[in-house]
Every structure is written in C-alpha cells, then in structure tokens.
Amino acid sequence: MNSRHNARRHLLSISDLETADIERICDLTESFAEVSRRRIPRVPALRGRTVVWLFYEDSTRTRLSFEAAAKQLSADTVNFSVGSSSVNKGESLRDTVEAIEAMGIDAIVVRHSCAGVPHRVADWIDASVINAGDGCHEHPTQALLDLYTARNRLGDLSGASVAIVGDIAHSRVARSDVLAFTAMGAEVTLVAPRPLLPLSLEGWPVKVSHNLDEVLGEIDICYLLRMQLERAASLDVPSLREFRAEYGLDSARANRLRDGALIMHPGPMNRGVEIDGDVVERPNTVITEQVANGVAVRMAVLFLLLGSGLDTSENESMAA
Amino acid sequence: MNTRLAVVPHSGTVAIKGATVVDSNGSRQADVLVGDGRIIAVQAADDAADLTAERTLDASGCVVAPGLVDLHVHLRQPGREDAETVETGARGAALGGFTAVIAMPNTTPAIDSAAVVREVQDLGAGTCCDVYPSAAITLGRRGEELAPMAELVRLGVRMFTDDGAGVQSAMVMRRALEYASGLDHLNGGAAVVLAQHCEVEELSVGGCMHEGEWSSRLGLGGQPAEAEELMVMRDIALARLTGSRVHFQHLSTAGSVAMVRAAKQAGLPVTAEATTHHFTLTDACCADYDTVFKVHPPLRPEADVAALRSGLADGTIDAIATDHAPHTSDDKDKPFDSAPPGMLGLETALALALTELDLPIEQILALMSWQPAAIAGVDDRHGRPVAPGEPANLCVIDPSATWTVSGEEMACPSRNTPYEGRQLKGRVRHTLLASEPVVINGEAQR
Structure with missing residues (x-):
C-alpha cells in the first residue's frame, strides 16, 4: 500500500511489516519487558538519539507510553505540542515538519486526525516516521501491543478466532488489528451494525456479523472498540442505548464466552456502552495488560527503527 | 473553399x-x-x-483544426492570483490548443455581479485566449437567491453555474431553469445554458475521495457515486419539467452516463462533459495519500472510467473539459482531508485524449472544439469550419x-x-x- 516509502525505516502501517518482522518485534518486546521490570528500568540503547512527538490530536496513553519507552532506551525526547506552537499561527504541516527535522532529529512520532498524514510526512523528511494513529486509518503500535498481549495469554494465534466489535468504520485500531491478527494466522470477524462498517470490505480477509450473540461462543478474543458518543447524532446508530443492547458486552454476554477467551479494548473505555463495568474486572479481561505491554512494544519499535532498521539484527544484543 | x-x-x-x-x-x-x-x-x-x-x-x-474550447476552467482571478491569473491561464490554454475557455465563477468574490463579469472580461482582453466568464446561478454560490441573470447575459455571459457546489434546492434550480429559458433574446438569440456540478451534499459530506474499496481501506471519508447520480436524476427531471437546457459538468460515474444516455434518447435537452482526469485516472491513485489526486468529483474506479470512455465514444458525452484547477504547493501540502480539490489540465488534455482514447482524431476534436463551442454558445467565433x-x-x-x-x-x-x-x-x-x-x-x- 505504501510502495513509495522505504517501509523498512518507517512504521506507517501494519502492511509495512512481514510476518517475520512482527515475530521479531514480539521477541524483542519480551526482552524489553524484562528491562521494564528492573529496579532501574533503563538501557543505553538509543543514547544520543532524539525522538519528537508530533501530536495534532489529543492522546494520553499513547503519548505517555511512547515517552516511557523512549526514556527507558535513554533517547532524548522533544514534545511538539500543537496547542502552544506555530501551528496555531497558521504554519503549514509541511513547514512545521521540515523545521523540526532541521533541528536534527532521528524519529518523529505522528498522530493526526487525518488519515495518511504520517505517509505525507515520510515523503517530506529523512527521519524515521512512526504512525501513532492517523485518522480512521491505522494505529500500528496499538495492534502490535494487542498481538503481544494476546500471544502472552494464548500462545500461538494461528487458527485463533477474533471478533472485533463496534465502530469499525471510524476505527484506526480495527484496520491495524485486522492486518495484524490475520498476519499471525488468526481468523477475524467484524461485528457491527451496517453503518459502523466501511462501505466496502473488498480485499479485507474478514467475516462479518451483525449478531454478537451468535459469535460469542466461538471466539478466543472479544476485542471491543470505543464507541464514540456522537455516533448517534450522526445517525450511525439510533441511540447508545440500542447499541449497548445489541453490541455491548455485559455480564450475561461475557458469561457465554468460552473459558479462557480474552476481552480486550484499546481504551479509553465507555463503561456502560461497549463494555460494562463488572466485565472490566474479570480475570480474562486484559485491558490493563495491554496498556502495560504498550511500553515494551514501543521500545522494540523505536529500537528497531532507530537502531539498524528492520532489515538486520546485529544490534539486538544491546537490548539485553 | x-x-x-x-x-x-x-x-x-x-x-x-x-x-x-x-x-x-x-x-x-x-x-x-x-x-x-x-x-x-x-x-x-x-x-x-x-x-x-x-x-x-x-x-x-x-x-x-478549429481551436479547442474548454467548458470548464478555474482561472482563480479575482482572489487567488498566487495560484493562477487570467493571463497565465490563457497562456496555458493556448499552449494546450484552446482558443476559448469558460472561466468558472468560484472566484473571490464570486462572479455573480456585473462588476466581476466585467473585471474578468477586461483581464482576458489581449491574452492568448478568448476568456468567457461564466456566472453563478445564485448569489455568492450559496444556492439561495438567483444572480441577476438578465443583466449578466446582456454583458455576454452564456453559461451559469455554481460550480464547486451543486444547487442543492430543487426549487431554486427549477426557478433558475425557468428564468434562464426566457433570456436568449438578450444575447442575440444565443442560448443561455445552466450547468450543474452534480453533488447532493448531504450524502457527500465529510468525503474527500470516492467512497468504495480504497476509501474504506485508507480510512478516508468517502463520497458515494450516488451523491452525483441523485442530482443528475433530479436535474433530468427538472429539464423535463421546465423544457430548459441543462448541461452536466464533469460527470464521473457509470450511473450518471447511463441516465444522461436515457435522457437524450427521450429527447430531453441535456448535454454533458467529462474531464480528462476522470477518464484516465482511478481512485487507486489516492493510495499514497498524495493530494495531487484529490479532486472534486473524486476519481472513481475502473468501471466508471470505462463507462465514461464508452459515453465519449457513443456521443452520450458531448465534450471533454479539463476542470483545470490550479492550487499552490502550500495549499496542496496539507492533510488529505483539508487539501483543496483540483488538478491542472489545460496543457495535457488534448494529448491525454489522443493517447488514452481509442477514437479517431476527428471525433476527439468534435469533443474538444465544435461540440463544446455550441454548448457554451461561443460557436459564433469558435469551433467554426475551417473555411x-x-x-x-x-x-x-x-x-x-x-x-x-x-x-x-x-x-x-x-x-x-x-x-x-x-x-x-x-x-x-x-x-x-x-x-x-x-x-x-x-x-x-x-
């Protein structure tokens, strides 16, 4: 999909990665998770490297997670806060990005409300670009931490059955997770009312269901997406009440999941909409683990892209 | 001879x-x-x-051959002289073989008054090409009140359009068609034509490319083909109701072509244009989020491209237009959803038609010279026989x-x-x- 880009230097889409790359990231994540558990969780792997956060859209956990990952690798970090920057004085995206690069940086982590912005940024500059969420397109590091978390619990995912439930159409997490889970051999079913699905699923390796109750007993992972509260106003669903009744995971539905089936959510959650409060507390609900693993996954991604790139593994010993 | x-x-x-x-x-x-x-x-x-x-x-x-006639150019003046001027646009037109261009009225201010019509006419005088300003159907292109059409026809305006937007209200469009049909006498009998940018905005809102396989994959908001087709359908009905001529601008979908074909078979007074980019490029061009491929109406899939080509071949589509739409790099270097739509066309249109269409040059010239000249009412000076x-x-x-x-x-x-x-x-x-x-x-x- 991103033929013009040197996919080995950037992480713009899960489709940039071969299955072997995903395996390597997961393996490396394991090593970095060990670093995170140390009393002084810091290795000098990226000392002297500078990473910039360019977040045009609000984010709490993704930015903090990247920040923690970079710090544990001893990278220098700079936060380009759009609210207080020249962007508010009318500076164009391209000027902003080129000015940041001129300061001598090694990687730029981009979040933007419009799909494709990280791809454009990668066209304009030489530094590595990491997509931290672009509009309704992709959120690759979220998908990688989802995979890592699921593998930790379930082992090999090939043949596993995953339901992704809720607002698929507007979800960058869904697009990345479909690519990531299917790359690992899992089968994905999208469960949503028609207005919350993209118009066309041509080329998507997925099944579709409009009936959550029908799929609950057959899945290994129930992945719930955040339901944006304004969707009812835009006629995507009649009301949040009706969405909850048809697609929300309450205790009764959670009880019908197979033993050991995982409940996942990228956060932030709307308790009482797509997920009920008591479901959050179940032992197989791994939402907190997802957040915890996010740091080590992002360490692995930063390390690979800023180290020697995805193509060689010579520097991986530095992780230990 | x-x-x-x-x-x-x-x-x-x-x-x-x-x-x-x-x-x-x-x-x-x-x-x-x-x-x-x-x-x-x-x-x-x-x-x-x-x-x-x-x-x-x-x-x-x-x-x-008779000089080419472009029914659809954006010369950006007044208002965006950094992107294009009437002078540079006329030069590009001449380099592309055009001797007449119809300038769209979505300037700043819009061409909806005698003053702005005269300004564009004055700017066009002495350039490389005859520049005919079209004028807005409604004041400010807002789709509410009619522009002073009689006054503007007296100044030589032959085509009215709110291009960049369609007239959303069926009633406003009905009244505009009825009113325009009584204006021919003001202009030496040359017909006045209303040209429509067909897009039902309720359906296209939030869209920045064709809604389909690619928009779904890329996570970009889509404009369905039906947003265009519903207005084509409506205006065919209004042409029947009023008996007035309707010209369909930049048709881009197979459904639109089929409806215009049927309307012509029914004897309704409709004409249509297709742009070079709509019959040479597809929505897959947007895969890298390159905003140069963002255009309005959006690039469509292969099946629509094929339908446009057959519409050009069988006479359903009367004219090839460019929809030449200059934008500065500063404006195009924006996120896909906020970059302005439009692409250059004047200097490549003829070569693209000759390269890409499997039609004899006589038919391509009909589509690019005398047929558009007749639609725009400039056939007193353009698209004439070489005699x-x-x-x-x-x-x-x-x-x-x-x-x-x-x-x-x-x-x-x-x-x-x-x-x-x-x-x-x-x-x-x-x-x-x-x-x-x-x-x-x-x-x-x-």
Whole structure:
C-alpha cells in the first residue's frame, strides 16, 4: 500500500511489516519487558538519539507510553505540542515538519486526525516516521501491543478466532488489528451494525456479523472498540442505548464466552456502552495488560527503527 | 473553399502549410491562409505553390483544426492570483490548443455581479485566449437567491453555474431553469445554458475521495457515486419539467452516463462533459495519500472510467473539459482531508485524449472544439469550419509528437499536475487566435 516509502525505516502501517518482522518485534518486546521490570528500568540503547512527538490530536496513553519507552532506551525526547506552537499561527504541516527535522532529529512520532498524514510526512523528511494513529486509518503500535498481549495469554494465534466489535468504520485500531491478527494466522470477524462498517470490505480477509450473540461462543478474543458518543447524532446508530443492547458486552454476554477467551479494548473505555463495568474486572479481561505491554512494544519499535532498521539484527544484543 | 490566393502577401498574413484540415465537415489535405482575424483561403495541397504570406508556419504531418474550447476552467482571478491569473491561464490554454475557455465563477468574490463579469472580461482582453466568464446561478454560490441573470447575459455571459457546489434546492434550480429559458433574446438569440456540478451534499459530506474499496481501506471519508447520480436524476427531471437546457459538468460515474444516455434518447435537452482526469485516472491513485489526486468529483474506479470512455465514444458525452484547477504547493501540502480539490489540465488534455482514447482524431476534436463551442454558445467565433471568411481561431496539432509532462514547464504558477513524468503522444505545435499566432512551435508568444 505504501510502495513509495522505504517501509523498512518507517512504521506507517501494519502492511509495512512481514510476518517475520512482527515475530521479531514480539521477541524483542519480551526482552524489553524484562528491562521494564528492573529496579532501574533503563538501557543505553538509543543514547544520543532524539525522538519528537508530533501530536495534532489529543492522546494520553499513547503519548505517555511512547515517552516511557523512549526514556527507558535513554533517547532524548522533544514534545511538539500543537496547542502552544506555530501551528496555531497558521504554519503549514509541511513547514512545521521540515523545521523540526532541521533541528536534527532521528524519529518523529505522528498522530493526526487525518488519515495518511504520517505517509505525507515520510515523503517530506529523512527521519524515521512512526504512525501513532492517523485518522480512521491505522494505529500500528496499538495492534502490535494487542498481538503481544494476546500471544502472552494464548500462545500461538494461528487458527485463533477474533471478533472485533463496534465502530469499525471510524476505527484506526480495527484496520491495524485486522492486518495484524490475520498476519499471525488468526481468523477475524467484524461485528457491527451496517453503518459502523466501511462501505466496502473488498480485499479485507474478514467475516462479518451483525449478531454478537451468535459469535460469542466461538471466539478466543472479544476485542471491543470505543464507541464514540456522537455516533448517534450522526445517525450511525439510533441511540447508545440500542447499541449497548445489541453490541455491548455485559455480564450475561461475557458469561457465554468460552473459558479462557480474552476481552480486550484499546481504551479509553465507555463503561456502560461497549463494555460494562463488572466485565472490566474479570480475570480474562486484559485491558490493563495491554496498556502495560504498550511500553515494551514501543521500545522494540523505536529500537528497531532507530537502531539498524528492520532489515538486520546485529544490534539486538544491546537490548539485553 | 478552394479560393485562389492573391500572389502579393497581405500584411500580417500567416500561411499554415502541409497540414490535414479537420473540422466539422471532415478531413482533407489543405494549406490555410489567415489574416485580419479571419481565414482568407483554404487551398488544396496540390495547389499550394501559390500560397504566400508574410509568415509561414510549418505544419507538415500536422492537423489544423478549429481551436479547442474548454467548458470548464478555474482561472482563480479575482482572489487567488498566487495560484493562477487570467493571463497565465490563457497562456496555458493556448499552449494546450484552446482558443476559448469558460472561466468558472468560484472566484473571490464570486462572479455573480456585473462588476466581476466585467473585471474578468477586461483581464482576458489581449491574452492568448478568448476568456468567457461564466456566472453563478445564485448569489455568492450559496444556492439561495438567483444572480441577476438578465443583466449578466446582456454583458455576454452564456453559461451559469455554481460550480464547486451543486444547487442543492430543487426549487431554486427549477426557478433558475425557468428564468434562464426566457433570456436568449438578450444575447442575440444565443442560448443561455445552466450547468450543474452534480453533488447532493448531504450524502457527500465529510468525503474527500470516492467512497468504495480504497476509501474504506485508507480510512478516508468517502463520497458515494450516488451523491452525483441523485442530482443528475433530479436535474433530468427538472429539464423535463421546465423544457430548459441543462448541461452536466464533469460527470464521473457509470450511473450518471447511463441516465444522461436515457435522457437524450427521450429527447430531453441535456448535454454533458467529462474531464480528462476522470477518464484516465482511478481512485487507486489516492493510495499514497498524495493530494495531487484529490479532486472534486473524486476519481472513481475502473468501471466508471470505462463507462465514461464508452459515453465519449457513443456521443452520450458531448465534450471533454479539463476542470483545470490550479492550487499552490502550500495549499496542496496539507492533510488529505483539508487539501483543496483540483488538478491542472489545460496543457495535457488534448494529448491525454489522443493517447488514452481509442477514437479517431476527428471525433476527439468534435469533443474538444465544435461540440463544446455550441454548448457554451461561443460557436459564433469558435469551433467554426475551417473555411474562408470564418474567424481564424485555429490550432495545429502534431499527433505523433511524444513528450513528457512536467509541471515546471507549464505556464501555470501552480504545479499540481497528476501526470508528472507521464509520456504522452500528440502535442500542440501552433495556436492562432484571431489569426495571430499566440503559440509557435510550442512557445507562447504573449
């Protein structure tokens, strides 16, 4: 999909990665998770490297997670806060990005409300670009931490059955997770009312269901997406009440999941909409683990892209 | 047509030698002598030894045809002179073989008053091309109150459109059609035409590309084909209701082509144009989020491209237009959803038609010269037969010349051509406006 880009230097889409790359990231994540558990969780792997956060859209956990990952690798970090920057004085995206690069940086982590912005940024500059969420397109590091978390619990995912439930159409997490889970051999079913699905699923390796109750007993992972509260106003669903009744995971539905089936959510959650409060507390609900693993996954991604790139593994010993 | 020539050259006369003449009467080998704004003589090739003029333009291996007419250009003046001016746009038009262009009214301010019509007419005077301003159907292109159409027709406006937006209200469009049908007498009997940008905004809101496989994958908001087709359907109904002419701008979908075909078979007074980019590019071009491919209406899938091509071949679509829409790099270097839609077209349109369409050059010239001239009501001066006494607005085309598209080399100050680096076949060698060579050997003279 991103033929013009040197996919080995950037992480713009899960489709940039071969299955072997995903395996390597997961393996490396394991090593970095060990670093995170140390009393002084810091290795000098990226000392002297500078990473910039360019977040045009609000984010709490993704930015903090990247920040923690970079710090544990001893990278220098700079936060380009759009609210207080020249962007508010009318500076164009391209000027902003080129000015940041001129300061001598090694990687730029981009979040933007419009799909494709990280791809454009990668066209304009030489530094590595990491997509931290672009509009309704992709959120690759979220998908990688989802995979890592699921593998930790379930082992090999090939043949596993995953339901992704809720607002698929507007979800960058869904697009990345479909690519990531299917790359690992899992089968994905999208469960949503028609207005919350993209118009066309041509080329998507997925099944579709409009009936959550029908799929609950057959899945290994129930992945719930955040339901944006304004969707009812835009006629995507009649009301949040009706969405909850048809697609929300309450205790009764959670009880019908197979033993050991995982409940996942990228956060932030709307308790009482797509997920009920008591479901959050179940032992197989791994939402907190997802957040915890996010740091080590992002360490692995930063390390690979800023180290020697995805193509060689010579520097991986530095992780230990 | 084979009038013998005077031996003594007229002052300011130009002879075009060695070409095949192609016009609405067909093709034949002939040399053409022009002067004083008119065609003086058209002389069969075997008689050519007698033809002398002050200046001779070599046209061997070329086609000489009535100048091309573009129903749809954005010249950005007044308002966005950094992107294009009437002067640079007219130069690009002449380089592309056009001798007449219809300037769209979505300027700042909009062309919806006598003052702005006169301004654009004045800016066009003395340029490389005849510039005919169209005017907005509604004040400010807001779709609410009608522009002073009679006053503007008196100034020479023949086409009205809110282009950039469709007239959303069926009632406003009905009234505009009814009112326009009574204005012909103000303009020497030349018909007034209402042209529609077909888009039901309720359905296209939030969309920045065609809604389908690619928009779904790329996570970009989509505009369904049906947003266009619903308004085509509505305006066909309004043409039936009012008996007034409707011209459909930049048709882009198979459904639109089918409806226009059926409307014409039913005898309704509708005409249609397709742009070069809609029959040469698809929505897959947006895969890298390159905003040069963002255009309005959006690029569509292969099946729509094929339908447009068959519509051009069978006469359902009457004209090829460019929808030439310059934007500065600053404006295009934005996120896909906020970059402005539009792409350059004037200097590549003819070559794309010759390269990409499997049609004889006679049919391509019909689509690009005399048919659009008739739709725009400029057929008193453009798209005329190449015959003595006719206005000498001509282009000379080398159909076998190959060249590589380069935005840098274009007359337009903007660079947003989607064909950068593409090899094309067929190039304009000379363009004559009122018998003056405004382009000689691919070089603009003004």
